[in-house]
Amino acid sequence: MGWLLAVLAGALTGVLSAFGVGGGTLLLVYLTAFAGTPQNLAQGVNLLYFLPTAAAALPAHVKNGFVETPVLLPAILTGLAGAAAAAWAATALEVELLHRCFGGFLLIVGARELFSKR
């Protein structure tokens, strides 16, 4: 049963991920708040999870002309530097503290989403 729920949760959040609407964030919420996965392992699952999901969605986006190519190089270069530093910090931090930070992040994101005009 557990794995069936996991496949379903993965599929639903996968649809959202393809839209770029924070499907990954939702999967993290599912893992930590509903499935009881420790924060650091949940983050690892989410990272792994995003790879095939994004790779599957990208060809359609490119074909439909939705990917703005001039943005890619500068954004990816600095993004890689930021991701390396932050991934190092996150895996060095105590899991409980990381979980609380994540909670704060969610509240900010959720409130912004709910009250923003668009």
Added chain:
Amino acid sequence: MEQKQISPLRAALSGGAAGLINGFFGGGGGMLLVPLLGRWCGLEQRKAFATSVAVILPLCTLSCVLYFFRGGLDLALALPYLAGGLLGGLAGGKLFRRVNMTWLRRVFALLILYGGGKALFF
């Protein structure tokens, strides 16, 4: 149609910020990157969504490698989610042009707030 020029500096700063969030929380970079690309860099909304997927993919790949070497990766735990995600991703790419973004975002916001409250206060 006049082509708008997008500032490479803004694109770079947006990507850097998304990288920090994405590496630290193992996700969520897109939630920052989509509004940055849209409102700050001036991309049309659907382009902002799709472009953010293309930017975040390499960042996630790098974070994954780092998590792997530092012990935050459990492949067996991730496998069923991966299988589901692959199906959802394919469906999502095709449905992309036909969804009501406003409702999607509202439902999304409520779930996120629930998760945030639970992580902080329980």
